[in-house]
Amino acid sequence: MRSATSVPYTRQHIDEDDIAAVNRVLGSDWLTGGPAINAFENLASSYCSARHAVAMSSASTALHAVCLALGVGPGDRVWTSPNSFVASADCALQCGALVDFVDIDPHTYNLSVSELERKLAFAEVSHTLPKVVILVHFGGRPCDLAGIAALARRYGVAVVEDASHALGATYRDSPIGSCVYSDATVISFHATKSITTGEGGMVLTNRAEVAGRVSLLRSHGISRPSNEAEPWRYEKVELGFNYRMTDMQAALGTSQLAKLGKFVERRTELAQRYDRALAGLSLQLPHRDADSTSAWHLYPVQVLGEDRSERRLMLFSALLQHGVRSQVHFIPIHTQPYYRDRGFGAGDFPVAERYYEGTLSLPLFYDLIESDQDRVIEIVRAVRR
Ligand SMILES: *Cc1c(COP(=O)(O)O)cnc(C)c1O
Numbered sequence: 463m464r465s466a467t468s469v470p471y472t473r474q475h476i477d478e479d480d481i482a483a484v485n486r487v488l489g490s491d492w493l494t495g496g497p498a499i500n501a502f503e504n505l506a507s508s509y510c511s512a513r514h515a516v517a518m519s520s521a522s523t524a525l526h527a528v529c530l531a532l533g534v535g536p537g538d539r540v541w542t543s544p545n546s547f548v549a550s551a552d553c554a555l556q557c558g559a560l561v562d563f564v565d566i567d568p569h570t571y572n573l574s575v576s577e578l579e580r581k582l583a584f585a586e587v588s589h590t591l592p593k594v595v596i597l598v599h600f601g602g603r604p605c606d607l608a609g610i611a612a613l614a615r616r617y618g619v620a621v622v623e624d625a626s627h628a629l630g631a632t633y634r635d636s637p638i639g640s641c642v643y644s645d646a647t648v649i650s651f652h653a654t655k656s657i658t659t660g661e662g663g664m665v666l667t668n669r670a671e672v673a674g675r676v677s678l679l680r681s682h683g684i685s686r687p688s689n690e691a692e693p694w695r696y697e698k699v700e701l702g703f704n705y706r707m708t709d710m711q712a713a714l715g716t717s718q719l720a721k722l723g724k725f726v727e728r729r730t731e732l733a734q735r736y737d738r739a740l741a742g743l744s745l746q747l748p749h750r751d752a753d754s755t756s757a758w759h760l761y762p763v764q765v766l767g768e769d770r771s772e773r774r775l776m777l778f779s780a781l782l783q784h785g786v787r788s789q790v791h792f793i794p795i796h797t798q799p800y801y802r803d804r805g806f807g808a809g810d811f812p813v814a815e816r817y818y819e820g821t822l823s824l825p826l827f828y829d830l831i832e833s834d835q836d837r838v839i840e841i842v843r844a845v846r847r
Pocket of ligand 1: 624
């Protein structure tokens with residue numbers, strides 16, 4: 463239990479409707495594989511304007527299944543952003559493929575399009591082009607999707623959006639998840655994300671064959687062809703997994719999705735309050751883009767200067783001392799021990815590393831009350847004046 467005076471960096475919002483929705487499923491005939499899954503998938507695909515939606519046990523399993531559905535296997539390459547959660551890269555290795563990273567843009571903290579262009583041109587010459595690029599809408603702020611899609615088309619590379627932070631964001635008036643610029647989009651419903659099902663994820667795609675393969679992989683690679691002589695017939699046609707969501711989770715997701723608009727609206731207001739209150743301090747605040755809106759999953763501030771690493775720790779500690787939790791997003795994936803053991807190291811993606819040294823995500827969530835946010839602001843102002 464958090465004490466009355468402490469402020470977490472994020473917290474889910476669960477109300478009576480959500481609890482009633484889960485309870486209805488608990489009293490029904492279907493705890494898994496039932497109608498709540500279809501209902502959630504239909505709502506998500508219409509909300510995001512994507513033709514197909516497949517509910518999954520998590521975004522991590524969704525990323526793995528999508529990579530497999532796009533044909534990623536041994537000998538292939540997958541590129542992603544180093545400024546992400548490890549799952550964005552792990553999925554490539556889970557398919558037996560090689561992973562590499564594209565350094566980030568110092569202003570958006572998203573994968574840099576100019577760096578992608580440079581790296582693709584080089585990879586074409588050396589015959590090391592990736593099969594898939596997984597881009598990450600960091601903190602809820604959409605990537606330059608049109609720029610990335612144009613490059614992907616030119617080089618014949620598939621695009622997957624890791625939109626774990628970005629459900630509720632828009633890019634050029636299309637909701638993130640519409641897959642206008644990509645082959646598939648993956649969403650997370652982990653407790654920290656825009657809406658939650660506890661654990662959970664979704665694959666959105668306009669490509670019927672990708673949706674079909676993902677749903678096959680989700681359920682052991684088993685299909686159920688109609689067969690009058692053997693109506694019980696099921697056929698295992700490939701090696702799959704149990705990556706299914708339960709009906710309790712799906713019912714919670716449906717109930718939560720109805721509230722996404724107000725969640726994002728409140729997060730946007732709180733972000734604007736931070737913008738106004740923290741302007742003029744020696745901190746880099748998040749930028750805005752003219753052609754997109756953010757889902758405001760995170761509010762990362764960046765401590766600048768050569769001693770940013772120590773000063774970021776001072777800020778983190780001062781907040782903690784006053785009962786305020788902050789977080790760091792992200793430790794660059796390629797600097798993790800597992801990735802270091804696979805040949806990556808410090809200095810490989812210097813923009814992401816530099817960004818990491820100074821960044822701190824301040825509390826931002828639907829139920830953050832203004833007096834608590836003011837406390838956060840006061841502490842930050844005192845430390846960073
Ligand atoms: C949370 C997150 C994931 C993993 O989501 P799970 O649903 O917890 O598996 C993947 N990518 C990013 C960018 C995330 O933030």
